[in-house]
Amino acid sequence: MTSLWNKIPRVVYYMDLLEPVVSLGKWFLGKAKDTDSVEKFENELASYLFLDSIKCLSHARICLYYALKSYENQEGDEILMTPINLPDMVNMIRILGLKERFVDIKRSDYSIDLVDAKNKLSEKSKFLFVTHLNGFIPNMNEIEKFASDHNLILIQDTTQNFGAKYNGMPLESFGEHSFFSLCDLKVLHTHMGGALVSNVKERKIKVEELTSNELKSLRFSYLRKFLVEDLIANLILNRIFFNFFVFPVLKLITFYVGSQNIQDLTNGKGVKFGKVVFLKGLFGGGGDVLSEEVPADMLYKYSSLQAEIGLKRLSYLERVEKRRIYFAKLCESKLTIPEKNRFKRSEQEHVFWKFPVYCEDWITLQKYLMDRGIDSARSNLPCLSDLDYLKSSDKTPVAQALVKNSIYIPLHFYLKDDEIEFVIDAVNKYFEGGGE
Structure with missing residues (x-):
């Protein structure tokens, strides 16, 4: 049972408390600018998931960006997509001149409602972008058949289904592209990052070409924000600190200003007391923003600093x-x-x-x-x-x-x-x- 000593937090952070401090030291040793360990991490991660290859990038949303960009698209081409995901996914779609169409999901298991998807098809429909949630495995045969029957290119976000298989096959082996996040609260957390799986040789080559030409070295000013977030989150979720400080504060905030404020904090919107907002942008980026281009800081090469953390995680x-x-x-x-x-x-x-x-x-x-x-x-x-x-x-x-x-x-x-x-x-x- 729980007691004064063992309150249970709402989430788990898959990172050691001192990892951000260690990463700061590695920055000064140049690990954030070199990529020597990246290929080894990509290969071992692919092997762990029984996949042929993986390309590590800066964020999951950047994986979507390059997956879409690897095709010859026309302005206004449409993407049928399930609607529960990061708002910035829509930015990646619109920046490329594409249009999102939101498709409902099933009450039973959060999987895509293919009847609703069929109703939202148009002459401009080109992609089917499915986000799998909660670690629930959908009927991939039905999804793949729907995409094939309607000449749609299947792309998957498998972040919440890391390591999942359908009939013994990795989820990422279905469709032309799949990707998953390597950021906070994920089982494989490397400060930030995303992993892209491309199953079509032509697309894989195109992604390599695009990323080789467009990605720069990771900047400390960008990394710093994630190190601070990771340090704070680790402290907050430390069992002792959570028991004696965080949990009582959560109860007070929930009682006086409502539980939505806690959720707003984790979404980057901060905690609101009256008309004053505190800690805005600490987690999640600071709210709803429409972008006309991908922020330059996001277009960086996945680094050895991150890869070495990933290799350590894979071991257990x-x-x-x-x-x-x-x-x-x-x-x-x-x-x-x-x-x-x-x-x-x-x-x-x-x-x-x-x-x-x-x-x-x-x-x-x-x-x-x-x-x-x-x-x-x-x-x-x-x-x-x-x-x-x-x-x-x-x-x-x-x-x-x-x-x-x-x-x-x-x-x-x-x-x-x-x-x-x-x-x-x-x-x-x-x-x-x-x-x-």
């Missing part, structure tokens, strides 16, 4: 993944909540990057768990079709409801078995008591 990643998946399966088997609050998944080997519970009265559930020392949260990814500044006319009501009403239960790999049992018991008791 399998153990971490197995532990988290074990806890998720245990939770799934022991939860006695109503079917309407569960998610129905296929028989695939899901990797459970997150464990959501659907609850329209999520605020009450969150407070109930917090009173028992369990910090929980909704997704920090928005439903993009709902963002007013994007001015989309596409309707995605299921995605909107899932973003609004899904709350994630913390099942971190480092927790003890009795702590996981305590979390499961708390969720069950909430619903047994009439919670919805």
Whole structure:
């Protein structure tokens, strides 16, 4: 059970507390400017995931940018895309003169609704961009067939499905391009970064050509922000510091200004007290911004500094993944909540990057768990079709409801078995008591 000594944070940070300090030292040794270790990391990462090759870039969104740029596109070509992702993904699309069309997802497992996708097809439809969420594995045969039947180029964001397989095949082996993030809160965290998988030789060559010509060395002024974020996040999520300082502060903020303020902080919007906003831009970049070009600082070469962190992570990643998946399966088997609050998944080997519970009265559930020392949260990814500044006319009501009403239960790999049992018991008791 939880006590004064072991409150449970909402998220886990896959990085050592001193790693940002070590990276600062490596910067002065020139590791951020050389790429000597990058190829080794790319090869070992590809081997770990049973893939032929991987190209590491600065961010996941930059992976999307170069994946799209590797084609001969016409102004106004359309991308059918699932709507739960970073807003900056839309920037990458629009910068290239393309147009996004948001496609709804299924309530059962967050996978793309191909019926809605078919309804939104047009003569300009060229790409199908699917983001897989929560570690749930969709029916890739159906998705690939849909793309083939309608002459669409399939691109996947597998960030939350790292290491997942469909019928024994890596998810990234489907489609022409796939990518995943290597930034904060990801199981393979290298301060920042993204990994691009290109399955078509012609596209792979084009990506190499583009990145060789356009990418520069990593600048310290850009790296510094991520080092600071990582240092602060590690401190905040340190179990002792979280117990005695962060958790009480979270309760106070939630009580006085609402839980949305905590989510705004992690999205880069800061914490608002009255008309004053604090810590804006600390995490996530500082809010909703439309860009006309890719920021120059983002166009950097993945560095040895990052690659060496990645190589270290790979050495124990399998153990971490197995532990988290074990806890998720245990939770799934022991939860006695109503079917309407569960998610129905296929028989695939899901990797459970997150464990959501659907609850329209999520605020009450969150407070109930917090009173028992369990910090929980909704997704920090928005439903993009709902963002007013994007001015989309596409309707995605299921995605909107899932973003609004899904709350994630913390099942971190480092927790003890009795702590996981305590979390499961708390969720069950909430619903047994009439919670919805």
